[in-house]
Amino acid sequence: MEEGNCSTVSEFILLGLSDLPELSVFLSLVFLLLYGVTVMGNLGMITVIRVSSQLHTLMYFSLTHLSFVDFCYSTIIVPKMLTNNISKDKAISFLGCMVQFYLFGMCVITEVILLAVMAYDHSVAICCPLLHMVIMSQKLCLGLVSVCYLCATVCSLIHICIALEISSYRSNVVNYSFHDLPPLLSLACSDVSMNELVVYTVTSFNEIITIMIILTSYLFILVTILRMCYAERRHKAFSTCASHPTAIIVFDGTILFLYCRPISDYSLENDKVVTVFYFVVIPMLNPLIYSLRNKDMKAALRKIWVPRYLLRKCFF
Incomplete structure (x- = not known):
């Protein structure tokens, strides 16, 4: 139904990153390569574990789910x-569009909460090493991971309901790489101030709660490490959780930049470049961060690959 310059839509046109055919082909090859590395890295991480x-x-149970979520939301987009x-x-x-947006939102929110759960697990492992297996029982771990998926499902449903409330649009051409809520709200004909407030509130609440859990966990970790008498134990404790803060800073920093600000401040031309880093680069980096900076993971990789190399050398 037409309403002046506004109308309901049955489809959207996603312009992507560039209108130049030559540049589009080059970018597609680059993203295909990065996506291939993402798939192999995350599925390889799951397999090794x-x-x-x-x-x-x-x-590593939590890390398996982190790799699974990274693989999923990259594959969705x-x-x-x-x-x-x-x-x-x-x-x-x-x-x-709605299915893509819902699944993507669910995966991203799951990762946000899962990173906080992993930070809590690290704090228990370092602050209470003798009681770690007792406190973080298999039942509790399964419960925490289930809560991550449940909270993400609820939050994503809230976001999809906000998107479905928009009845008409000025245009169905979206200058973006995928169907995300900020560019959708920018095309709405109706007043979306309440929608913006809900998006900002839900996203900020998730980020504040998870960041508080992460900061509290690492505060306990830092105090515990500083109280250690032996330098070797300090080094081992630092190496246990060194890769996790890197993943948190990269991922949560991008979330805060993209979603925890007023919609009026969005610049789709600039933000769509940031989103590429968000759903192409970060899922590729996480396996590298957790494997290259993790002694246990590197030892497991050596046990898997070295015997095969020796067998080939001996018999072929």
């Missing part, structure tokens, strides 16, 4: 984005 008995601990970049038909149905 599953087949290595020394990694069957609560910390990147293949469609690559198809749009190299195809003349850049349309996506309204239902497809």
